[in-house]
Amino acid sequence: xxxxxxxxxxxxxxxxxxxxxxxxxxxxxxxxxxxxxxxxxxxxxxxxxxxxxxxxxxxxxxxxxxxxxxxxxxxxxxxxxxxxxxxxxxxxxxxxxxxxxxxxxxxxxxxxxxxxxxxxxxxxxxxxxxxxxxxxxxxxxxxxxxxxxxxxxxxxxxxxxxxxxxxxxxxxxxxxxxxxxxxxxxxxxxxxxxxxxxxxxxxxxxxxxxxxxxxxxxxxxxxxxxxxxxxxxxxxxxxxxxxxxxxxxxxxxxxxxxxxxxxxxxxxxxxxxxxxxxxxxxxxxxxxxxxxxxxxxxxxxxxxxxxxxxxxxxxxxxxxxxxxxxxxxxxxxxxxxxx
Amino acid sequence: xxxxxxxxxxxxxxxxxxxxxxxxxxxxxxxxxxxxxxxxxxxxxxxxxxxxxxxxxxxxxxxxxxxxxxxxxxxxxxxxxxxxxxxxxxxxxxxxxxxxxxxxxxxxxxxxxxxxxxxxxxxxxxxxxxxxxxxxxxxxxxxxxxxxxxxxxxxxxxxxxxxxxxxxxxxxxxxxxxxxxxxxxxxxxxxxxxxxxxxxxxxxxxxxxxxxxxxxxxxxxxxxxxxxxxxxxxxxxxxxxxxxxxxxxxxxxxxxxxxxxxxxxxxxxxxxxxxxxxxxxxxxxxxxxxxxxxxxxxxxxxxxxxxxxxxxxxxxxxxxxxxxxxxxxxxxxxxxxxx
Numbered sequence: 001x002x003x004x005x006x007x008x009x010x011x012x013x014x015x016x017x018x019x020x021x022x023x024x025x026x027x028x029x030x031x032x033x034x035x036x037x038x039x040x041x042x043x044x045x046x047x048x049x050x051x052x053x054x055x056x057x058x059x060x061x062x063x064x065x066x067x068x069x070x071x072x073x074x075x076x077x078x079x080x081x082x083x084x085x086x087x088x089x090x091x092x093x094x095x096x097x098x099x100x101x102x103x104x105x106x107x108x109x110x111x112x113x114x115x116x117x118x119x120x121x122x123x124x125x126x127x128x129x130x131x132x133x134x135x136x137x138x139x140x141x142x143x144x145x146x147x148x149x150x151x152x153x154x155x156x157x158x159x160x161x162x163x164x165x166x167x168x169x170x171x172x173x174x175x176x177x178x179x180x181x182x183x184x185x186x187x188x189x190x191x192x193x194x195x196x197x198x199x200x201x202x203x204x205x206x207x208x209x210x211x212x213x214x215x216x217x218x219x220x221x222x223x224x225x226x227x228x229x230x231x232x233x234x235x236x237x238x239x240x241x242x243x244x245x246x247x248x249x250x251x252x253x254x255x256x257x258x259x260x261x262x263x264x265x266x267x268x269x270x271x272x273x274x275x276x277x278x279x280x281x282x283x284x285x286x287x288x289x290x291x292x293x294x295x296x297x298x299x300x301x302x303x304x305x306x307x308x309x310x311x312x313x314x315x316x317x318x319x320x321x322x323x324x325x326x327x328x329x330x331x332x333x334x335x336x337x338x339x
Numbered sequence: 340x341x342x343x344x345x346x347x348x349x350x351x352x353x354x355x356x357x358x359x360x361x362x363x364x365x366x367x368x369x370x371x372x373x374x375x376x377x378x379x380x381x382x383x384x385x386x387x388x389x390x391x392x393x394x395x396x397x398x399x400x401x402x403x404x405x406x407x408x409x410x411x412x413x414x415x416x417x418x419x420x421x422x423x424x425x426x427x428x429x430x431x432x433x434x435x436x437x438x439x440x441x442x443x444x445x446x447x448x449x450x451x452x453x454x455x456x457x458x459x460x461x462x463x464x465x466x467x468x469x470x471x472x473x474x475x476x477x478x479x480x481x482x483x484x485x486x487x488x489x490x491x492x493x494x495x496x497x498x499x500x501x502x503x504x505x506x507x508x509x510x511x512x513x514x515x516x517x518x519x520x521x522x523x524x525x526x527x528x529x530x531x532x533x534x535x536x537x538x539x540x541x542x543x544x545x546x547x548x549x550x551x552x553x554x555x556x557x558x559x560x561x562x563x564x565x566x567x568x569x570x571x572x573x574x575x576x577x578x579x580x581x582x583x584x585x586x587x588x589x590x591x592x593x594x595x596x597x598x599x600x601x602x603x604x605x606x607x608x609x610x611x612x613x614x615x616x617x618x619x620x621x622x623x624x625x626x627x628x629x630x631x632x633x634x635x636x637x638x639x640x641x642x643x644x645x646x647x648x649x650x651x652x653x654x655x656x657x658x659x660x661x662x663x664x665x666x667x668x669x670x671x672x673x674x675x676x677x678x
Contacts, residue, residue: 043498044498044499044501044502046502046505098463098464101440101459101463102463102464121440121441122501126497129497129501131467131470131493131497132492132493132496135474135486135490136490136491136494139483139486139487139490144478144483144486147474147478147483151471151478154467154470154471155472158467159468160383161467162386162465162468163383163385165385165460166383166384
């Protein structure tokens, strides 16, 4: 993979962007975090137990932070952005709970997946609870347009997950089809997060569209980098096991690109490892060696870079502001994670 | 169990009530059925395949029918009742898909459960899709109040399912706790179905409350009778296997009441069978014999009868109409199913 000095430099610069976004959105995120804790409550003990286990593990809360940031861009935030951000995070967590069941994952956010402790049943049902609460928080704002964005997103995300499921171990999956999968399963929630944020901030139609597009392109970049990191052995950072995608037979871009130009022998190795639940370190290393020979991890990052640039460009019509610059840097940071 | 001649007679009379409800709601239900088919579509082939498999198996569509009937009671239906009814049916089907995963059921509506054909994964995700589409149909009416009812229902239903899960094989489960379970997991959707129907029909606050209560009590009666039928060997009618509740360790009222007065020997038999996935015909017969000695199936039906009467009474404040009488008879029919 080609890591240029310039890129490494960019990584250092943009690493600070996330911290600055954290700082800039802190007042809003404090309210969001309080609402998240409040709405994870239930008189049925098992519900907050499972929900809090996942929520406390935290992650970066990037999606709700983007909602708050988007609302701040337009300077007329009316408070509904807190509900929207918390709803987006609940939807994300509901998806994670269901995904772990679908993927039979054992790890999530650096520790045992909820289903390994409470079983698949609780994961499915608490996911449903979080989805219901997400809609409740949206309803509390009485903003029907935002409700439309969020409920449409819920539908499209589920379709994307089903499409990915249908493409499991399908060696004929094209890069375009994979774009469709991640456009639905990942980019849709990023897109909804920034779009409803802009709406809460009082954006006009052009501002709303700019933020929608920004979120969508950012989501693509984010997922493509995740797909690369899955092969990079940073399970501590990601909270997933290295090579999970391979073991789950997921046709991500590094695999799709490799299959396009692989020799018959290389193809045999990849096909043998794809979807093999007990594929070990050796098989994983072999696959990564093939990726490196065809530079498919590097090419996937390049593709992520294209999306990050488009995200930046989407913000162009907006007047200059500190938040606008910061969101541009966040797009760079998303890709810089890969270095 | 005490089946009186009067009760048997009532069963015959009220059996016609469902047919008359079908007739009375047909124009509305034709629109609902068309919307259901339309909204089960997706460019992701597996989605309509799984959704249609469940939807085509049909069932009685009692819940959406109740929504249409409730809207007709008030004479000012504005068309939104079609969306509400279709949304209620989608929520119900989403719940069924997820329930089958949670309960590891093999049968549903008289044939193999979707998860036995397409796996748990597709059942979880297509359930999520249907839930998303349900909200979309609600959003299309721009009725925020109705959206509140439906999204709150989604949350409470999930809580009820989690509570039932937590109480699996819990021998200390009381009748009051079981009331809480079915109040949440079953009565809530019936209640939401009739309440939003009344709203679409232009009901005032009192009318809306009457229909809400009617639906809630009807839901209780419906579930209690279902619990009895689970032990009655009508798997053709129900589409479930006889004794599934016992094998799944579900603490339904017939079991709870039996444990209250069982001899130590009877208790041992029940405890041995509860949650035993491979419990056979002989063990099931033994359990039913114990239920009969303590008349717990009969007492459960009596309890259903109490709720059915309350459902009828809830309608009292409304002016007389054919639909009002019919809904009263439907409450009776719900219990008469048990005979």
